[in-house]
Amino acid sequence: MIVPSPVALPGPWAATAMIAAIVLSSTAGEVLTAAAMKSIGDLDAIRARSGMPGAIRAVVTCPLFFAGVGFLALAFFSLLFALNHLNLSLVAPASASLTLVTNAIAAKLFLKENVDRRRWTAAVLVCIGVYFLAH
Amino acid sequence: MTHHRLSTRQYAILGLVAVCAPLGDTFLSRGMTSLPPIALAHPITLIAAVFTPWIAAGIALLIGFFASYLTALSWADLTFVLPATAFGNVIVAFLSRFWLHEPISIQRWAGIVLITVGVGFVAQGPSLTERPAREVELEEEQVR
Numbered sequence: 001m002i003v004p005s006p007v008a009l010p011g012p013w014a015a016t017a018m019i020a021a022i023v024l025s026s027t028a029g030e031v032l033t034a035a036a037m038k039s040i041g042d043l044d045a046i047r048a049r050s051g052m053p054g055a056i057r058a059v060v061t062c063p064l065f066f067a068g069v070g071f072l073a074l075a076f077f078s079l080l081f082a083l084n085h086l087n088l089s090l091v092a093p094a095s096a097s098l099t100l101v102t103n104a105i106a107a108k109l110f111l112k113e114n115v116d117r118r119r120w121t122a123a124v125l126v127c128i129g130v131y132f133l134a135h
Numbered sequence: 136m137t138h139h140r141l142s143t144r145q146y147a148i149l150g151l152v153a154v155c156a157p158l159g160d161t162f163l164s165r166g167m168t169s170l171p172p173i174a175l176a177h178p179i180t181l182i183a184a185v186f187t188p189w190i191a192a193g194i195a196l197l198i199g200f201f202a203s204y205l206t207a208l209s210w211a212d213l214t215f216v217l218p219a220t221a222f223g224n225v226i227v228a229f230l231s232r233f234w235l236h237e238p239i240s241i242q243r244w245a246g247i248v249l250i251t252v253g254v255g256f257v258a259q260g261p262s263l264t265e266r267p268a269r270e271v272e273l274e275e276e277q278v279r
Contacts, residue, residue, distance in 0.1 A: 030213060037208035044144070044206065059205065076197075080163065080181055084173045088164040096224075100217055107213045114264040118256050119214045125253030126221045132246030133224050 010085050018082040022075055022095040027102040029071030031110050036064035038111070097127040141262055145210065148203045149219045155200035157223040162193030211262040218254045225250050 010018070040046070040058050047055040059065055082091045104123045108115040115123075141149075166189030173180045184190055207216045225247050231237040239247075 030217075033205065034208045034213040037205055040209060043209040077178075077181055080167060080184065081173065081175070083164055083167040084170065088160070088168075092160055092164075096221060100221065103217055104214050111213060112264070113212045113214050114261075115214050116260070118260045122218050122253040122256040123214070125249045125256065126218050129246040129249030129251075129253060130221055130224055132242050132249065133228060 015086055015090070018078065018086065019091065019094050019098070021078040022082060022091070023098045023102055025071050025078055026075035026095070026099050027106050029068050029073075029075055030099075030103055031106045032064055032068030032071060034068075034107070034111055036062045036068055039064065093130045093133065097130045100127050100130075141211075145207070148206050149216070151203040152200060152207055152216065153219050153223040154226055155196045155203065155223075156220050157227045159193045159196035159200055161227070162189050162196060166190035166193060212264055215257055215260075215262045218250075218257045221250055222254045 036059075037043070040062055043055050043058070046058050050057075079091070079095070082095075100123050104115050104120065107113040166187050167184065169189070170184055170187070173184070185194065204216065204220075207219070228239060228243060228247055232239045
C-alpha cells in the first residue's frame with residue numbers, strides 16, 4: 001500500500017496556473033469537438049442509417065475531432081496533475097465554473113452559436129451555483 | 136429561430152452526460168489522492184497512475200460520459216449541453232443527502248437552486264442555433 005507523504009500546498013500563483021491550464025485546454029478541446037460533431041451531423045441519424053460502425057467511422061475520420069481530443073487529453077492530464085497538488089473542492093468547481101464562461105465566449109466567437117441573454121444568464125447562474133455547491 | 140424539441144431518448148443521453156462526469160471525477164480524485172505527490176519533472180508517473188483501480192474506473196465512467204457528450208453535441212449547441220454537465224453536481228449533492236445522509240449547508244442548497252434555475256433557463260430555449268443551409272454547406276466543404 002502506498003502511503004502519501006505530507007507536502008506543502010502550492011502557492012496561489014501555482015494554483016492559478018494549474019487551473020488556467022485545465023480551463024484553456026478544456027475550452028479549446030470542447031470547441032473543436034463541438035465543431036467536429038456539427039460538421040459530422042446527427043449521430044443518431046447516422047447510426048440509424050449505417051449502424052454503429054458507420055457512426056464510429058464518421059467520428060474517427062474527422063480531423064477536427066482528433067484536434068479536439070488532443071486538447072481534451074491535455075486538459076485531463078492537467079486535471080490529474082492539479083488533483084495531485086490541490087483539493088478536489090477547489091479544482092473541480094473552479095475549473096468547471098470558469099470553463100462554462102470561457103466556453104460560452106468561445107462558442108459565440110468560433111462556433112457562431114446564438115448565445116442569447118437566456119444562455120448568458122444560465123452560464124452565470126450555473127457558474128455561481130457550482131461555486132456555492134463546492135464551498 | 137426554430138424551437139428544437141428534444142425526444143425522451145435525447146433527454147436520457149443528457150442525463151448520462153450529467154451523471155457520468157461527476158462520478159468519474161470523484162473516482163479520479165479518490166485515486167489521485169491515494170498516490171504520492173507527482174513532480175512535473177516526472178510526467179511518466181501520470182501514465183502509470185492510469186492503471187490503478189480507482190483511476191481506471193474513473194476513466195471508464197468518463198469514456199461513458201464522452202460517448203454521450205459527443206452524441207449530444209451532434210444535435211445540440213455546446214452552450215446548451217454544458218449546463219447539463221453542471222447539473223450532475225446537483226445529482227451528486229442529492230445522492231449524498233438522501234442516500235449517504237450527509238448534511239447539506241444552506242449555501243449548498245443555494246448552489247443547487249441556482250444550477251437548477253440555470254439549467255431550466257437553457258432547457259426552455261432552443262437546443263440548436265438555426266443557420267442558413269448555404270452557410271452550413273460552405274463550412275462542411277472547408278472541413279473536408
